[in-house]
Amino acid sequence: MTVRLLTGFPGFLGSALVERLLERSDEPVACLVQTQYRDVAARRAAALADAAGVPRDRIRLVEGDITDPDLAVDDYDRLRRETRVVYHLAAVYDLGVARPLAERVNVDGTRHVLRLALGADVDRFHHVSTCYVSGRYDGVFTHRDLAVGQSFHNYYEATKFEAERLVRAAMADGLPATVYRPAIAVGDSRTGETQKFDGPYYLLELILRQWPVAVVPVPLRPSAHRLNVVPRNFVVDALAAISAREDSVGEVYQLCNPHPPTIRELVRTLARAAGRRAVPVRGTTKLARVATERVPTVADGLGVEPAALSYLSQPTTYTDENTRRALAETNVRCPLFSSYADRLVAYAREHRDEDAGAMV
Template sequence: MSVFLTGFPGFLGSALVGRLLDRTDRIDCLVQSKYRDDAARRAAELAGDDWEADIALHEGDITDPRLGLSEETYDRLAGDAEEAFHFAAVYDLGVEAELAERVNVDGTRHVLDFAEAADARLHHVSTCYVSGRYDGVFTEEMLREGQSFTNHYEETKFRAEVAVRERMAEGLSATIYRPAITVGDSRTGETQKYDGPYHVIRYLLRQPRVAVLFTPLGASDTELNVVPRDYVVDAIDALSRMDRSAGVTYNLCDPHPPTAVEAQRVLAEAAGRRVVSVPTTQSLLERLLSAGPVRAATGFDPAVVPYYTHPTRYVAPNARRDLSGTGVSPPPFAAYAPALVEFVREHPDISSAAMT
């Protein structure tokens, strides 16, 4: 028997593969052709030189109804799979609508078709930001709340989760995991790309002892919900082993997140910098950062600015209940911020580009 997994060798999917080696005969990973060599290297890191005994790489594409596989391979994998983990998505706040639709929505529907053909339990990796700009507390049961969306990433991940819930209502066994903003490992700081909070870190490290940061009005009251990769992967690993998690949605978030201003201060302290915050409006800051010279000088992506005034708060009673006693819980942001900063300091050349 096997576990089927999309999104290898991506940031979260590749980390989970190492956790899955003890629970199945084989892990069948769907890999884009252009990442085949990277996937082989990552598989060797996880399982050693004889990795092909445990991990099988299948070149394919979730945007194709048959996942880019031959009919024979598709049927064989569906016949073997007991579980399917769906990580593949475009994780990019600035993604174009057409690409987001093909990968995040159509791709999820194709993985749902595979899971149904396999009669396999599906583990779908969503995001807390299916909430869009919901004004208030967003629970694990909530989804369709009439919310607006900041970008195509949020909207298409929302529509993907809608598709999963519709199949669940029709009888598909599935669990939904919604990570908050996911950063590097809490111990080593290791990450695959620099986006989100990393724009702040890279900017701070380029400044002298004092760093000037323009901050949108309202940032001091806005929660910035960040979790490290190891918490997300450990939580998915632990929860996916439980029979009682079938049919459940989990917000994998920080129960005590810092505000956006507090997060900046924590990162500045870790970088050895003092921040001078200059209040401004969100619209003005977005216009400034959209100008080529300003964006080049600061390294900030204007797509992150709305998250400094994000009106949504996240709670996770399902995750807290079912992870109780497992030892898996999100560490405080201040506890691992120094590891994130140090990793960026030691690895300045990592890209901010998403895998597409």
């Protein structure tokens, strides 16, 4: 029996991708799951199989841990023999992550998954990176770019950069791999559903905690900076469509928004959807970041992750020309943020106490 191995289940993107993989073929999907998430994973796997109308054994849960060289699985040799395709999504998606954990999961974990894939001589290796391997690059960052002399905001970015370098090196040596770089993923554009309230949700939380007027820190020129936000369903639909193409081997695809909102537009859109009047205070993002970093009670009171504030003045522009070419004959398009922001806000208002936290 051969399987498609997926890491990062039952995480935010991994769960939705498994649903697409069930639709694609009858081949089982083996999901590498950490022991502490086994029960959650079992419930989610059963729900996905039932919703797809397929036998529950089409999703096989394999307890393991990517930080272990042999993935901490009971039968590594069997997994290596059976694996034909790998989707590597597992990572610490946390802007405030400490360096040792980020390196152990994002870098060492990728190295260990690559080791399995190379030993299995897989047909395809799909690696989910991030647009923010760009770090704080001042300019246009394309799918062709990686090491451009950039600095990094945090250890999440730095370690995802190192992880992609490992994958790109294996690609250069002949691994049939594809790299996907999502921008900042938020909830489903149709329902608002999400598992984790981070990124732009910190800004939304700040707005929701102030009534009727919300004071919001923004850069000195809020119309000159943009936040590249994409809904989960676009990321997963694009990944599923591109990964099915044989000509995507050896390519890097930035799954970003070609028309991202400016910070000014982002604040206004979120405030309008939240029923607040926003007062942007220009030139205060650095001050707000320093204050929330040094006084944790301030960050807690505002509902803000200090590391997220740096992205309000991100100087990088992302391009997606080869992604649009690959999706040209599909109906997969990234919607404008303003077209679904009200659904994100409605879902967040109802569920924001249910944040799943960083699932690694």
